[in-house]
Amino acid sequence: MDSQDSGWRGKFAGFALGLSIFAVLWFAVAALGTKFGVWDYGFGLGKMMGNVTAGYGRFVIGAAALASITAIVVSLVAAPRKRALMLSLGALLIIALVGFRWMGFQLNALRLPPIHEAQTDWSMPIQPSQALLDVRTAAKASNAVEDAPTVPQAPGIEKNWPGTGGRLVSELQEEAEYDPARQKSPKDALYPAIAPLIEPAVSYDMAYNAVLETVKAHGWEIVTADIESGRIEATHTSGWFGFKDDILFRIAPEGDGSRIDIRSISRVGLSDLGMNARRVGGLLTEIDGRLK
Template sequence: MWARPLVHTGEPGGEDSIMKPSHVAFALAIVAALLLLVAGPGVRAQLWPHGTGFELMRLGAYLGMGVIGLSVVLLLLPRMRRTHPRLLLASMLLAVVVVAIPWHGLREARRLPPIHDISTDTTQPPAFVAVLPLRAGAPNSAEYGGEEIAAQQRVGYPDLAPLRLDLPAEDAFEHALATARLMGWELVDADPASGRIEATDTTFWFGFKDDVVVRVRPDGDGSRIDVRSVSRVGGSDVGANAARIRAYLRRIGG
C-alpha cells in the first residue's frame, strides 16, 4: 500500500494542507505576542535602545490587528467555522491581548500631560544632589521646568500634595527612609541633617531608571514630607512618576 502524500494538491486549505489558514492565523498571533514580550526585556538587557523596543511593540500591535481581521474573515467561512473554530478563537483572543496592552498605554499617554518630572511641591521642588552624577548624559535634565511643568501637573495630577505627619522631623525622616527601602528603591543618599533622601527606582518591564528625592522638614509640631520623581528618558512618563509618589506617600501615611 502506498503511503499517503504529505501534501494534498487539491483544494487549498484542505484537511491535508501543511499550513491551513487557521494555523497561519495562530502562528501570526504567536509572533505578535513574542514581539510584545521581548520589546521591554530587550531594552532592560541593553540589546536595543528603548526606541526599538517601542517599535517592536507597535509592530506586534499592528500584526495583532491583522490577526483579528483574518480570524474574523475565516470564522465567516462555513468550512472554517465548522472545522477550526477553537483555534481561530484562540488566535483572536491572543491578538486582542497583544493589541490591548500598547493601546492602553497610548490612551493613557494621550490622556495625561506629556511630562516626566512630578513633585508634591511645584514652587520649591526638592533638589537632587547625590543622584546628579548618575544622570550624567541622561536625555532628561534634573532641573525643574518651572511654572510650565507645574501648570500641566496641576491639570493632570491635582491630587498630589505634601504629606504632613504628627511626628518630629527626625522621626519622620527615619520613617521616610525605612519606607523608601520597603519600596525596593536603590538608595543613593540619606542625609538626616538636610532631611534629604535620594534613590533610584527601576521600572519592571523596560528597566527605565527614574530618580526620586524625598525632603523632610519640620512643620509646626509635626513634619512635612515632599517627594519628587523624575524619569531619565522619555518625554511622557504615562503617569509612572505620579503613581510612584502616591504609592510611597500612601505607605508612609498608612
C-alpha cells in the first residue's frame, strides 16, 4: 500500500466517512429538535431515531455501514491504497459506535418494564398539587397521574412486552425491584429496591429541609415547596431530548421521627427505560446520606 492519492477509491472512502458523520448529526438533530420544540417526541424519537422495525434511523445506520464496508473492500483490491483504507476504517468505527449505541437503546427498552413512573408506596400514592397538574396540562403531558395506572393494552405492547398489557404499574415495578430472595446483588435486578424512607430520629423540619436541599442541588425547577403540607414538587429536564419528568416528595411525621415518600413520573412516552425507578432509588440514598 502507498500513501499516494487514492483516486476514486479515496473519494468513495471520503463519502463513506461523510455518511457516518451524517449519521451522528442525524441522531443529534433528532434529539435537539425534540428538545427545542421543532417537532414532537413522536417524530424525533419514533421516526428519526426509530427502531429495528420502524423509523428512519435503521436506514441511516445501514447505509453508512454498507458504504463503510464497501469502501474498505475496494481500498484493498487490485492496488491497495492506504489513505482510502484509513478513511474507510474511520467511517466504519464511527458508524459502529453509533450503531451499537442505537441497538443498545433498543435492547434496553425491551428488557425493562413498559412503564413511565415509579414511587415508594403505591398503597398510598402521592397526589400532585393543582399547580403541578396545571403545569403538566400546559405542557400537553400525555401521561396522566393516576392512583393505580395500568399498562395500555395494544398489539405493539403485547408483541414487545408479552403479558404486560393491562397490568398494574405497581406490580411491574415490584417485580423489577431488587429482592435479596431473588437476586444475589442489586446489580442483578432491573430496578433498585424502592421503599419509603423512615427516619426515626429525624424531625419533620430536618427531613423537609434535607429534601429541599437535595432538589436544589440537582438544579431542578421547583413547582411547589410547602413545608406546611410537606409537599415538594420539581421538574427534571433531560439533556438531549429535553424530556421532562416530575418528581413529587411527601414528607410526613412518623412517630417521633419522619417519613419521606417519592414519586417520579414522565410527562410523555410509554417506557422511561428505568430512569424514574433509578432516580427514586438514588434520591432515597442521597437524602438518607444528608440526614446521617
